[in-house]
Amino acid sequence: MAIAHVSAPDAPIAPEKKSKKFAYILLAPGLLWLLIFFAFPLINLAETSTKTPAPTFETGEFVQTFRFMNFLDAFVDNQEQFYRSFIYALLATLLALAIAYPLAYAMAFRAGAWKNFLLIMVIAPFFTSFLLRTLAWKQILGAEGPVVSTLQFIGLMSPDGTITATAFSVIMGLTYNFLPFMTLPIYASLDRIDYRLLEASGDLYANGATTFRRVTLPLSMPGVVAGTLLTFIPASGDYINAQLLGNPDNYMIGNVINSRFFRVVDYPTAASLSFLLMATILIVVVIYIRRAGTDELV
Amino acid sequence: MSEPKKVQGDLVLSHITKSFADFTAVDDLSLTIPKGSFFALLGPSGCGKTTTLRMIAGLEEPTSGKISIGDTDITYTKPYDRPVNTVFQSYALFPHLTIFENVAFGLRRRGIKDVDAAVEKVLGLVELAHLKNRKPGQLSGGQQQRIALARAVVNRPALLLLDEPLGALDLKLRRQMQIELKWIQTEVGITFVHVTHDQEEAMTMADTVAVMNNGKIEQLGSPADLYESPKTVFVANFLGQSNFIDGVVESTDGSNVVANIQGTRITFPKSRNNASGSALKVGIRPEKFRLHDPGDNTHGNVLAGGKITDISFTGVSTQYLVEMPWKQELVVFEQNDGGAPDLVKGDPVTLSWEPQFTFALDGASK
Numbered sequence: 160m161a162i163a164h165v166s167a168p169d170a171p172i173a174p175e176k177k178s179k180k181f182a183y184i185l186l187a188p189g190l191l192w193l194l195i196f197f198a199f200p201l202i203n204l205a206e207t208s209t210k211t212p213a214p215t216f217e218t219g220e221f222v223q224t225f226r227f228m229n230f231l232d233a234f235v236d237n238q239e240q241f242y243r244s245f246i247y248a249l250l251a252t253l254l255a256l257a258i259a260y261p262l263a264y265a266m267a268f269r270a271g272a273w274k275n276f277l278l279i280m281v282i283a284p285f286f287t288s289f290l291l292r293t294l295a296w297k298q299i300l301g302a303e304g305p306v307v308s309t310l311q312f313i314g315l316m317s318p319d320g321t322i323t324a325t326a327f328s329v330i331m332g333l334t335y336n337f338l339p340f341m342t343l344p345i346y347a348s349l350d351r352i353d354y355r356l357l358e359a360s361g362d363l364y365a366n367g368a369t370t371f372r373r374v375t376l377p378l379s380m381p382g383v384v385a386g387t388l389l390t391f392i393p394a395s396g397d398y399i400n401a402q403l404l405g406n407p408d409n410y411m412i413g414n415v416i417n418s419r420f421f422r423v424v425d426y427p428t429a430a431s432l433s434f435l436l437m438a439t440i441l442i443v444v445v446i447y448i449r450r451a452g453t454d455e456l457v
Numbered sequence: 458m459s460e461p462k463k464v465q466g467d468l469v470l471s472h473i474t475k476s477f478a479d480f481t482a483v484d485d486l487s488l489t490i491p492k493g494s495f496f497a498l499l500g501p502s503g504c505g506k507t508t509t510l511r512m513i514a515g516l517e518e519p520t521s522g523k524i525s526i527g528d529t530d531i532t533y534t535k536p537y538d539r540p541v542n543t544v545f546q547s548y549a550l551f552p553h554l555t556i557f558e559n560v561a562f563g564l565r566r567r568g569i570k571d572v573d574a575a576v577e578k579v580l581g582l583v584e585l586a587h588l589k590n591r592k593p594g595q596l597s598g599g600q601q602q603r604i605a606l607a608r609a610v611v612n613r614p615a616l617l618l619l620d621e622p623l624g625a626l627d628l629k630l631r632r633q634m635q636i637e638l639k640w641i642q643t644e645v646g647i648t649f650v651h652v653t654h655d656q657e658e659a660m661t662m663a664d665t666v667a668v669m670n671n672g673k674i675e676q677l678g679s680p681a682d683l684y685e686s687p688k689t690v691f692v693a694n695f696l697g698q699s700n701f702i703d704g705v706v707e708s709t710d711g712s713n714v715v716a717n718i719q720g721t722r723i724t725f726p727k728s729r730n731n732a733s734g735s736a737l738k739v740g741i742r743p744e745k746f747r748l749h750d751p752g753d754n755t756h757g758n759v760l761a762g763g764k765i766t767d768i769s770f771t772g773v774s775t776q777y778l779v780e781m782p783w784k785q786e787l788v789v790f791e792q793n794d795g796g797a798p799d800l801v802k803g804d805p806v807t808l809s810w811e812p813q814f815t816f817a818l819d820g821a822s823k
């Protein structure tokens with residue numbers, strides 16, 4: 160039910176035998192792709208996650224010992240970053256939602272002729288790379304940057320204060336980077352709402368606020384669910400923002416995985432952490448979709 | 458959670474004008490709709506029917522003029538504060554709510570106590586109580602239409618507005634719903650304002666019909682009144698068909714007018730004359746004509762010298778085109794009841810009709 164609510168609210172489809180076969184043919188390239196680029200690496204990763212260092216103690220050499228304790232060790236050693244990842248991702252998701260919903264609402268209902276322009280503005284950041292934009296924020300918020308010097312000039316910040324290398328700037332970076340992923344689905348679902356439904360609601364004694372709560376918001380829930388997932392999932396695995404805008408105290412689980420893989424060359428721990436992250440996200444997402452899917456049906 | 462004041466009484470539109478940029482959709486329209494009546498607003502596409510309805514519902518503000526129900530001015534009242542409900546042409550059922558919750562929507566907003574009983578009752582009225590747990594997407598067009606009606610009626614508004622609610626239905630279902638709507642209106646006793654461009658629908662359902670054209674009311678009256686005594690050429694042709702023959706008044710003879718149409722003298726009651734001057738457009742409905750072989754006995758007004766140019770069979774009646782000596786083609790309907798002579802194309806005919814079926818309009822009217 161929850162899934163149906165997210166994707167297609169009213170499309171009861173009765174597949175026939177003939178079209179089923181055709182559907183498999185259409186699915187084949189995608190399945191093949193998934194098999195090669197998702198399933199195989201995943202199996203490989205699973206295999207790696209239970210390995211232990213080779214007796215030779217040569218860097219990068221591991222042997223399969225099915226040591227499932229790797230998972231527990233990886234978790235215990237990196238609990239802090241784990242929790243931090245989800246807290247940062249959650250805060251960034253909430254912030255992005257708070258910014259994106261009014262923005263999408265204005266674009267869908269109030270922008271008039273400016274609609275397409277605003278839409279382009281929302282997508283515009285994609286024209287430059289994610290890394291570059293985050294670096295730009297590092298400059299803007301940095302000690303020599305315009306924000307800090309202005310705040311220090313008007314006395315709102317102490318002369319040795321910083322914005323970068325704080326949790327604030329990491330969360331801000333995450334919010335900024337994933338904002339379009341929140342805005343676009345919400346905009347799409349709001350824009351699809353039949354204006355006459357809002358008129359009907361007004362006609363049936365609901366004032367503006369009630370109409371929003373009872374009609375607009377529930378009808379935009381598919382967009383909100385999609386947007387929060389598209390923000391929360393990549394944000395909880397992100398490491399670029401923490402690396403560029405934070406300090407080691409703000410490192411997230413992505414940073415740990417990154418450094419285990421590429422610096423420490425501790426593949427089993429990196430693989431275990433990756434699995435733990437995936438599993439946690441999956442559980443959180445399933446619980447979330449369940450709740451969001453049924454709660455909003457009044 | 459606003460409870461509209463108990464507003465009751467006739468709906469009065471006075472000098473309502475609505476302009477969009479430089480286009481006037483509704484033009485100085487004044488109208489009184491008596492409480493409890495079934496009123497139909499009839500007119501061609503784009504004449505301003507929906508705009509008028511939207512102003513009554515509060516979804517559009519008039520450029521000028523005043524709207525009131527009884528002695529309450531509602532011209533600028535918000536839609537949610539008006540004792541008015543609308544059945545939208547598109548139904549506009551809430552797709553995320555069940556049928557039950559759709560119908561309960563207005564009651565809940567007003568904080569009415571016994572929602573369940575009221576909803577069950579109105580769902581019974583439209584005979585769809587068994588579908589209350591479905592979503593609108595799982596209903597047929599006709600069922601959705603009835604739910605849209607139930608959702609509005611359940612609020613017992615002072616006024617129910619229906620904007621071509623039957624437009625999307627097929628002919629058979631449409632006729633059935635017309636009867637049901639009429640029955641429901643009698644049952645609940647609410648004033649219905651029904652917009653349509655289907656003249657038959659307006660005539661069969663309404664107590665009073667207003668014919669609208671170019672943002673103005675052309676004529677208002679009972680269906681029979683409009684049909685038998687149209688006051689304008691537009692109304693005469695919008696409700697059924699009419700033949701118009703140019704003529705002049707020659708004299709008055711007691712309670713009758715004597716007129717000359719294309720060289721033939723006819724008479725009709727003075728009460729049937731709406732012309733101010735002596736130039737006339739004399740109107741006769743096609744089914745009022747009788748066809749005769751030349752030389753047959755006739756009574757009433759008579760036009761001789763016609764020639765059949767076309768015959769088409771339409772089922773209950775046959776439609777003849779008769780060319781008159783002054784080269785005008787008149788349309789004649791004859792019932793297929795054996796009363797008319799056997800005629801073929803090219804036959805000479807004489808036309809007659811009873812004087813009281815004549816209606817005369819100003820010679821200059823269009």
Ligand SMILES: Nc1ncnc2c1ncn2[C@@H]1O[C@H](COP(=O)(O)OP(=O)(O)OP(=O)(O)O)[C@@H](O)[C@H]1O
Pocket residue numbers: 477480481482500501502503504505506507508509654
């Ligand atoms: N928002 C608007 N802006 C500009 N013009 C409008 C607007 N709404 C309606 N009109 C114009 O006003 C006129 C009357 O429109 P309206 O919708 O009232 O017609 P209608 O009688 O309901 O026609 P139909 O039978 O086709 O529904 C039309 O010419 C229409 O183009």
Ligand SMILES: [Mg+2]
Pocket residue numbers: 506507508620
């Ligand atoms: Mg209309």
